Amino acid sequence: METLASPPPGFAPHKRKSPLTEPWEPIFARESERALVLGLIAAEAHTNSRGFVHGGLVTALADNAMGLSCGRVVGGGASFVTVNMAIDFLATARIGQWLEFDTVFVRPGGTLCFAQAFVTADGEPCARANGVFRVVRKT
DSSP: OOOOSSOOTTOEEOOOOOTTTGGGOOOEEEEOSSOEEEEEEOOGGGBOTTSBBOHHHHHHHHHHHHHHHHHHHHOTTOEEEEEEEEEEEOSOOBTTOEEEEEEEEEEOOSSEEEEEEEEEETTEEEEEEEEEEEEEOOO
């Protein structure tokens, strides 16, 4: 397996930082009209004691990608709070693989926004997530 030195074309450093994700940097993003796709090159800091990418990291970044994608679809300066999230782990991801968190479905509403994301490791599915987010309008 060849280790990536940089992200695939179209990805740039993710601009939205948080204390949770800071230790996982660098995280990259690619924007589209209806989604913000996150990605990272898996490194040792992303793994569990078995050497696989930790499920907590996969869950947190899937949550992040879905919430940010809801924001792109809803617009208007709303923010989102996770109400419910379910994740299915389909395969393991390993050091050196490109992980991509792509929100493929967003159904916006006035109060709730529903989203689904797929996580791939070097293009192979490793997780799928469903999330429900509360729309918080800024006043």
